[in-house]
Amino acid sequence: MDDKRIYLSLSQQSGFEREYVQKALDTNWITSGGPNVDEFENEIENYYDEETFVTALNSGTSAIHLALILLGVTSGDEVICQTMTFSASANPILYQGAKPVFVDSEPETWNICPEYLEIAIKDRIKKGKKPKAIIAVHLYGNPYKVDEIHAIADRYNIPIIEDAAEAFGSYYKGKKCGNFGDYGILSFNGNKIITTSSGGALISKNQDLKEKAIFYATQSRDHAVHYQHSEIGYNYRMSNICAGIGLGQMKALHSNVEARRENHFFYKDILQSIDNVQLFEVLNEDYFSNYWLNTILIQSNFTNNKTKEDLRLVFEKGNIETRPVWKPMHLQPIFEKYPYYGNKVAEEIFGRGLCLPSGSNLSKEDKNRIKEILVNFFK
Numbered sequence: 001m002d003d004k005r006i007y008l009s010l011s012q013q014s015g016f017e018r019e020y021v022q023k024a025l026d027t028n029w030i031t032s033g034g035p036n037v038d039e040f041e042n043e044i045e046n047y048y049d050e051e052t053f054v055t056a057l058n059s060g061t062s063a064i065h066l067a068l069i070l071l072g073v074t075s076g077d078e079v080i081c082q083t084m085t086f087s088a089s090a091n092p093i094l095y096q097g098a099k100p101v102f103v104d105s106e107p108e109t110w111n112i113c114p115e116y117l118e119i120a121i122k123d124r125i126k127k128g129k130k131p132k133a134i135i136a137v138h139l140y141g142n143p144y145k146v147d148e149i150h151a152i153a154d155r156y157n158i159p160i161i162e163d164a165a166e167a168f169g170s171y172y173k174g175k176k177c178g179n180f181g182d183y184g185i186l187s188f189n190g191n192k193i194i195t196t197s198s199g200g201a202l203i204s205k206n207q208d209l210k211e212k213a214i215f216y217a218t219q220s221r222d223h224a225v226h227y228q229h230s231e232i233g234y235n236y237r238m239s240n241i242c243a244g245i246g247l248g249q250m251k252a253l254h255s256n257v258e259a260r261r262e263n264h265f266f267y268k269d270i271l272q273s274i275d276n277v278q279l280f281e282v283l284n285e286d287y288f289s290n291y292w293l294n295t296i297l298i299q300s301n302f303t304n305n306k307t308k309e310d311l312r313l314v315f316e317k318g319n320i321e322t323r324p325v326w327k328p329m330h331l332q333p334i335f336e337k338y339p340y341y342g343n344k345v346a347e348e349i350f351g352r353g354l355c356l357p358s359g360s361n362l363s364k365e366d367k368n369r370i371k372e373i374l375v376n377f378f379k
């Protein structure tokens with residue numbers, strides 16, 4: 001096997017990352033927080049069209065955790081979470097000693113289903129506990145049904161944590177994802193649209209909340225000369241070195257989204273003439289996806305009885321990484337004891353779905369290798 005490995009999702013550098021990291025080293029700002037962190041936050045705040053308050057953190061997971069803390073979620077509370085997601089959306093609920101309540105996807109965006117969301121809210125209220133928050137995810141960069149989901153949340157007065165970890169650069173009705181929720185979260189993990197190697201951001205609605213987030217993220221230090229603490233603190237702030245990478249990456253945001261969208265149209269071109277497979281696409285022109293990952297569903301009645309796992313193994317033989325779509329949270333051993341509302345849509349997607357290589361750095365040669373495998377598999 002001489003061909004180099006093609007990974008599922010690598011980022012592309014702008015070339016400016018080194019300059020910002022060098023500046024941090026030259027000025028000896030090698031710590032959490034610092035000038036690069038402030039500038040990175042400003043750049044993200046300026047990216048959004050409406051007023052936005054951004055706190056740069058060491059991961060998207062920390063951002064979700066801080067959002068829950070800022071919403072006052074505590075032991076015994078219930079938090080609704082989309083079941084079809086990465087475990088990082090749900091884990092912070094357990095960090096708070098709260099109880100996750102999982103809601104199915106709808107088949108059009110693969111995101112949280114409005115119908116089952118309302119059923120879940122009503123049932124939880126009937127059982128004696130109104131959910132304290134809703135975590136809705138823009139899966140694989142595809143926006144969830146923002147209007148419908150937020151209308152339901154408003155009706156019951158429940159705040160939304162918008163998990164836009166995979167959706168930086170996506171839009172819903174012309175508005176940028178990340179700023180719809182009471183809190184939004186972004187991830188800059190190595191496989192995301194832009195990366196800081198590891199990192200994330202919490203998006204909030206005013207300066208006080210931003211300051212409170214920074215307070216919690218830097219060990220909740222009270223105003224005192226000595227180290228004094230009246231609340232539990234966390235070490236969640238982004239490092240100045242990582243923020244330097246982020247500043248360079250911001251210059252690649254647009255081109256990285258373009259590259260991922262080009263990958264999508266590359267797959268569409270190959271797959272539109274193949275009956276047994278369906279490329280996941282946005283529902284209509286209200287939705288603009290960064291197509292962070294391209295995903296396919298293989299028909300269950302596929303004549304040769306080949307499955308997504310057969311395809312994954314063929315890719316693997318060709319030294320190409322693919323990955324099953326997220327296994328729903330309510331099926332995970334750690335979460336299976338918690339309530340679930342739905343009709344097995346996420347399970348169906350999990351049973352047939354595969355994520356295809358979608359990095360911002362896929363070359364023409366990479367695409368030729370991918371195409372050959374796809375065409376031969378479905379022949």
Ligand SMILES: Cc1ncc(COP(=O)(O)O)c(C=O)c1O
Pocket residue numbers: 058059060061062085086088089137163165166186187188189198199200
């Ligand atoms: C949907 C989703 N939520 C949250 C996260 C957590 O982000 P991080 O890895 O930066 O902690 C990720 C990605 O890793 C994700 O894909």
